[in-house]
Amino acid sequence: MVKLRSTEDLKAFREKCKQELEKSKLRILVCAGTGCVASGSLEIYEEFKRLLTEKGLNVDCVLDEEDNCNNNKSFKVAKSGCHGFCAQGPLVRIEPEDILYTHVKLDDVEEIINETIVGGRIVERLIYENPTTGEKFAKEHEIPFYKKQQRRVLANCGVIDPESLEEYVANGGYEGLESALAKTPQEVIDDIISAGLRGRGGGGFPTGRKLQFGKNAKGDKKYVICNGDEGDPGAFMDRSVMEGDPHRVIEGMAISAYAIGADEGYIYVRAEYPMAIKRLRIAIQEAIDAGIIGDSVLGSDFSFHVHIKEGAGAFVCGEETALIASIEGKRGMPNPKPPYPTDSGLWGCPTVINNVETLANIPIILSKGPEYFRGVGVGNSPGTKTFALTGQVANTGLIEVPMGTTLREIVFDIGGGILSGNKYKAVQIGGPSGGCLTEDHLDINLDFDSLQSVGAMIGSGGLVVMDEKTCIVEVARFFMSFTQFESCGKCVLCREGTKRMLEILEDIVGGKGTPEHLELLEELGATISDGSLCGLGKTAPNPVLTTLKYFKDEYLRHVENKVCDAKVCSALKVYTIDPELCKGCTRCKRVCPVGAISGKVKEAHTIDVLTCIKCGACVETCAFNAIKEA
Amino acid sequence: MANTTVPKAQRSFEKVNEIVRKYEAKESMLIPILQEVQEEYRYLPEEILTYIATALDISPATVYGVATFYAQFSLNPKGKYVINVCDGTACHVRGSSPILEAIRRKVGLAAGKITTDDLGFTVQTVSCLGACGLAPAVVINDKVYGQVTEEAIELIIDQLKQKEAEGDN
Numbered sequence: 081m082v083k084l085r086s087t088e089d090l091k092a093f094r095e096k097c098k099q100e101l102e103k104s105k106l107r108i109l110v111c112a113g114t115g116c117v118a119s120g121s122l123e124i125y126e127e128f129k130r131l132l133t134e135k136g137l138n139v140d141c142v143l144d145e146e147d148n149c150n151n152n153k154s155f156k157v158a159k160s161g162c163h164g165f166c167a168q169g170p171l172v173r174i175e176p177e178d179i180l181y182t183h184v185k186l187d188d189v190e191e192i193i194n195e196t197i198v199g200g201r202i203v204e205r206l207i208y209e210n211p212t213t214g215e216k217f218a219k220e221h222e223i224p225f226y227k228k229q230q231r232r233v234l235a236n237c238g239v240i241d242p243e244s245l246e247e248y249v250a251n252g253g254y255e256g257l258e259s260a261l262a263k264t265p266q267e268v269i270d271d272i273i274s275a276g277l278r279g280r281g282g283g284g285f286p287t288g289r290k291l292q293f294g295k296n297a298k299g300d301k302k303y304v305i306c307n308g309d310e311g312d313p314g315a316f317m318d319r320s321v322m323e324g325d326p327h328r329v330i331e332g333m334a335i336s337a338y339a340i341g342a343d344e345g346y347i348y349v350r351a352e353y354p355m356a357i358k359r360l361r362i363a364i365q366e367a368i369d370a371g372i373i374g375d376s377v378l379g380s381d382f383s384f385h386v387h388i389k390e391g392a393g394a395f396v397c398g399e400e401t402a403l404i405a406s407i408e409g410k411r412g413m414p415n416p417k418p419p420y421p422t423d424s425g426l427w428g429c430p431t432v433i434n435n436v437e438t439l440a441n442i443p444i445i446l447s448k449g450p451e452y453f454r455g456v457g458v459g460n461s462p463g464t465k466t467f468a469l470t471g472q473v474a475n476t477g478l479i480e481v482p483m484g485t486t487l488r489e490i491v492f493d494i495g496g497g498i499l500s501g502n503k504y505k506a507v508q509i510g511g512p513s514g515g516c517l518t519e520d521h522l523d524i525n526l527d528f529d530s531l532q533s534v535g536a537m538i539g540s541g542g543l544v545v546m547d548e549k550t551c552i553v554e555v556a557r558f559f560m561s562f563t564q565f566e567s568c569g570k571c572v573l574c575r576e577g578t579k580r581m582l583e584i585l586e587d588i589v590g591g592k593g594t595p596e597h598l599e600l601l602e603e604l605g606a607t608i609s610d611g612s613l614c615g616l617g618k619t620a621p622n623p624v625l626t627t628l629k630y631f632k633d634e635y636l637r638h639v640e641n642k643v644c645d646a647k648v649c650s651a652l653k654v655y656t657i658d659p660e661l662c663k664g665c666t667r668c669k670r671v672c673p674v675g676a677i678s679g680k681v682k683e684a685h686t687i688d689v690l691t692c693i694k695c696g697a698c699v700e701t702c703a704f705n706a707i708k709e710a
Numbered sequence: 711m712a713n714t715t716v717p718k719a720q721r722s723f724e725k726v727n728e729i730v731r732k733y734e735a736k737e738s739m740l741i742p743i744l745q746e747v748q749e750e751y752r753y754l755p756e757e758i759l760t761y762i763a764t765a766l767d768i769s770p771a772t773v774y775g776v777a778t779f780y781a782q783f784s785l786n787p788k789g790k791y792v793i794n795v796c797d798g799t800a801c802h803v804r805g806s807s808p809i810l811e812a813i814r815r816k817v818g819l820a821a822g823k824i825t826t827d828d829l830g831f832t833v834q835t836v837s838c839l840g841a842c843g844l845a846p847a848v849v850i851n852d853k854v855y856g857q858v859t860e861e862a863i864e865l866i867i868d869q870l871k872q873k874e875a876e877g878d879n
Binding site for chain 1: 736737738739740741742744745775776779780781782783797798799800802803804836837838839840841842843844845847852853854855856857
């Protein structure tokens, strides 16, 4: 790779990359996101390469080896980043026709080559079928899951090979950096301020203002940090961007560094994301080799060096001061603010920390302008937001929609409704810091301000859909056990308070709850929120407080009637034997571990409710469906 | 092999020295150093923690403090196969708890233990793997298994056990 020494060089390189990309007329993109790899996509990729070579079809023409390309028949098999449609994986996309094959198996590869690549026909059985209507779609952009989306941050995910700088550049990559270098740092910040970009990691703080603080801070040495410690259970947008479009993250960091006058940056990635780390490493090396980062970026006076720091498994490290402590090699505990990191951050130097998705938005603002960015979204929340749509919904995956899209559109249009026709109950948004949204909130706009008004927050964008078979109290207990475990222990109210709240919730799901417990939960929640230093403690009670507000009846059923209507809390189950159906075969009596079942052979049996430990073993063993749980 | 004559203790510190040297014995590199040491030994032996403290010229308490803070580090030996059951929200609502129980039953773990006595398996939960589209997910060493069922995971463990049995012969 020849070093690019000016923005003109980069422009010329982009033209060359575009031409090369157009040469390979047919591209087979095999999704290599974590989800599809787990479903076996790498083997499929190898099989494509093997079979195409075996059949003498000209394959794998690498972009910078022009001579290998035969203009008439040129195929490229590439690994792509995450398409976002993980549950349908492994996914194979054929360009330029935009055909998407789902659930592809090793045996299907030959058929795809013979039918689609050689014959130009679609393999019907591999295209997406709407699980509720049975309607079939061959083209990716026609599938309802994609149709309602506006993929800007995720534009390249699933479309380009994340391990190829050439493909990123050919798709407009580093245009933002190019345009930033032609401006003064202040002009870059002004652009980001006028775009109105707000932090996508949960806080929603205006990114432009943060950069301004960083620029204004005094100091010769400054840092930018990319926060890739995506700890919220149920969120994976940052992972997908780092895996599927790593150069975009580097570009966003380089622009931020230029704006505030930093020459060094860190990407802090969770250790649970090994593929993201690998892809970022490759991307950094490619960018250094091309002269896009490193000393004298594209021949300018600006230098920028990037390092990767692997996290070691601590949720609290997503908090900026804790993250800085962790990069410095210490226990990742938060520090009081002020001083804010923009004044005194990493090793006491001014530091601007931004989340992955925020950084991925910056190149768009610089290359297409603030007006373009503001073109979608609502009021104080312009732009798009990615959401990880999971749980009991038909189409799980990663989506990107304009800010202000309603929950109904996301769950029912994009998500395809609730699995197996069950009834919608709630959506948990924003992970362990967020809250629950009920049926009444389905038409609320999803943006920073509207969500705050109902006690929830957009958080990092995890949307977990729950149906009638999900017990809200148990979910609240689940989140509390998560935050209790992840509390770093620095603030007493967070450390002890979350523990007490968890104990109360365990009592409630264990059938030992009282109505007074509910008041105590509310009181504890408010106190923990007031008395904690960082976001973890401040928001830890949210899942409990919002569910108490919107699902009070369900809590009351647990504590007053000792009934779990969702039939999840095993301690609240009651098992009875229907004497009409029982044949007296004694199988349940033999399988009961505590001897709670009595009865004679060929006579109806009974369960002693006091002895019964509600393990459910009898239900499983009964061949006559005579045992009922309620 | 040539190094079989080297006493075990000496051999281990050589490896640690190499890792410490690679990171120039910098205090800020403590976490990557511990990560590499753990990769080598599959856990962090106590005497090595003290040794690292001396090499980095910091107190053993600092090293111990960092090693116990992060979930990734283990001060006890781990099994050959580390089974991480994802207990993120998406996996939780799609039934990760019964899967965890099935695995614990299958590998024969007594209550309160996470590693089998023969150091064959370690079973633990992990907060979120980011593979939520494939919920419930399980990772065995570095391989991710998606949309796992109790039957499927039992089958996978059977295969691992069989592989081990064949390897022993």
